[in-house]
Amino acid sequence: MAAAAVHVLLLLLPLATITSASSAPLPLLALLSLRSSLGDPAGALRSWTYAAAASAGATRSLAPPWCAWPGVACDAATGEVVGVDLSRRNLSGTVSPTAARLLSPTLTSLNLSGNAFAGELPPAVLLLRRLVALDVSHNFFNSTFPDGIAKLGSLAFLDAFSNCFVGELPRGIGELRRLEHLNLGGSFFNGSIPGEVGQLRRLRFLHLAGNALSGRLPRELGELTSVEHLEIGYNAYDGGIPPEFGKMAQLRYLDIAAANVSGPLPPELGELTRLESLFLFKNRITGAIPPRWSRLRALQVLDVSDNHLAGAIPAGLGELTNLTTLNLMSNSLSGTIPAAIGALPSLEYMPNGSLDELLHGAAAKARPGWDARYKIAVGVAQGVSYLHHDCLPAIAHRDIKPSNILLDDDMEARVADFGVAKALQSAPMSVVAGSCGYIAPEYTYTLKVNEKSDVYSYGVVLLEILTGRRSVEAEYGEGNNIVDWVRRKVAGGGVGDVIDAAAWADNDVGGTRDEMALALRVALLCTSRCPQERPSMREALSMLQEARPERKNSAKKQVK
Structure with a gap:
């Protein structure tokens, strides 16, 4: 041979x-x-x-x-x-x-x-039978995963995150009994999670989030008694969370957010005594918060917002003294937060929901005018500017998008969800930075995050505010996003076709359109392909305020 x-x-x-x-x-x-x-x-x-x-x-x-x-x-x-x-x-x-x-x-x-x-x-690649580590993440592979992965019997590390793979998860994955790290997230895999994944008893890290997976969550995953990080959200499953998940004794991080799971919260999760972060937001979960969850003494982050939970907030939550983030919003819970865990501002009620709901949700037909949109845009800019320029050390949010921008009863914007935020001077994190449609283009090649990454994401959000469109739509063409679409329109002299006509009042078309055109320039600067050409967040805020000089000092600095 x-x-x-x-x-x-x-x-x-x-x-x-x-x-x-x-x-x-x-x-x-x-x-x-x-x-x-x-x-x-x-x-x-x-x-x-x-x-x-x-x-x-x-x-x-x-x-x-x-x-x-x-x-x-x-x-x-x-x-x-x-x-x-x-x-x-x-x-x-x-x-x-x-x-x-x-x-x-x-x-x-x-x-x-x-x-x-x-x-x-x-x-x-499947000919390399002695491979222990294979990393093909952050590329553009867009086919089915080739058959034969089981031939790589020595594999301990397999990372294919952030590609465009289609079809079902690789066949024979359960035969890779030496696997300790498996990341197949951020593609378009469909079908269900095979129960054979539960045979990977050495697995410590499993990431299948951000695909198009469906079917029921396999109870066999509960057999992963060595797993420490389980991230399977942002899919479209059927049914609930298996109680067997409470058997993963080493688990520290569990994320099943935005995954269409339903049914009650399993009391058995209260047995995960090492668990530090639990994300179950944006699902269809019903019932009450189980009292047994008071055993989660190591828990630092608990987010069960945007579900259908009801009943009283358990007094036992007061025993979770390590909590730094608790989010119970958008449920039908009653009672108060136990005083023992202190004041947690993330519980503040936000009656106007998120910017995503405002622009694209069920109420989107009555989208707000430019006054409200401008106020939101400035509020978000102030929040991110505060993180970059006023915090010590400076903080990169890393996941700025409309669903993470909450609106109070005065339509003041609060930048929320710091699940992947990091200090700009700290060591690199293994957590993926950002969401599809909002990630700065250079991240694909550098895998590094700085404040200019947040500036790009903010620019995309500002484009959504100005156009009323989502960051990714079929009309933009394959591989394109709202940034590409707006630049094409503007290059063709079509600024009027870009900004949302629903944003201006009949009696102030000219003035409002001029202000929106100035804001559009700010958004395009923020989304410059070259990071060095983007303004700082403080500069972007100043330029946005200059679009309406009389409002320069009107918005409150808000960050959450």
Whole structure:
């Protein structure tokens, strides 16, 4: 097999190098084959050449020359290639079968994350039978997941987050008994979660959120007694939360938000004594909060808002003294928050719901005029500006979107849901930053967050306020969002076709449209593709206030 692979590769090499390459080491041939199958517009792998290897080989005696190539890791004793890390290099193309066959005996780690790979996941990856870690996250793969994942029996880490995979979850996933980390979130997988996932007893991290999964949540997931992080929200399941979930004794983070789950809250979840974060908001959950939940002494965040809960708020919640965030809004609960856990401002009643409901919900036919929209836009800008410029350390919210902007009875905007917020100077987090349609474009390649990421998200929200449209709609075209759509319209001189006619009063069409046009400029600056071209949040706020100078100091600074 190896000889045949070498023969194929020789056909691809320039004629002048065939004589030398025919005696080249197999790891070198494998890497050259891999490079030949990749699109590399930035020249990230320009040093991966036969000439460079030959030149270096003439002067080095300690390690094979390819071991010094960027992204290549070798076994110190043998010089064999054991790891290839090509993350964040703007690469495209595929993985050649020749490279996979030659690397198969030694390669244990392959990282292709944060690139521009599209189409199908290269089937040749499944030839790498010794892989322990495979990361293809943050790409544009848009096919079904190839069959045969069960062949990678040594796999302990599999991350395919933030792609466009379709079809059902990979078959045979339950046979990967060594898996400790599985992330298939942020794609378009459909069908149900197979019960065989419960066989992955070593699993510590499971993320299936943000797909199009349906069916009932399998009770077999309760067998994941080693799992610490379970994120399966933002899907469309049937039925309720299995009581067996209370058996996951190591669980620290549980997110089943916005997942269409119904039925009562399982009292058995009260047995998760290590649980620190519990997100069940935006579902159809009924009944009361179980008294047994008072056993969740490690709990810091509890969000069961936007459900159909009823009954009294249990006095036992007062025993949850580690709580920092408690959100019970948009339910039919009665009573007061136990004084023992202190004042938690997130419980404040927001009678006007969220900006998402205002613009796109059932009441959207009566969308507010420009006065109210401007007030909301300024309020959000003030809140985010406060996080960036007045907090020590400065904080990046990382998930600014209309559903996280709450409106009180005076239509004052409050920026809510700090579930993925982080200090800008702190260490990187493993939690994914942002929501589809609001994530800054550079995040796909850098996976880094700074204040300009929030500025971009705010710009998208401002465009929604101005246009009355969602961030992602079919009309924008495949792969496009509201930013692309607005820029096309504006370039064609169609500003009047962009701003929402429902926002202005009949007797003030000219003045209101002028103000909205100025605000549109701010939004387009905030959504500049290059982060350096975006204003700071404080600058964006100032420009927005200048669109209505007489209102510059009228809105209150609000953050929540």
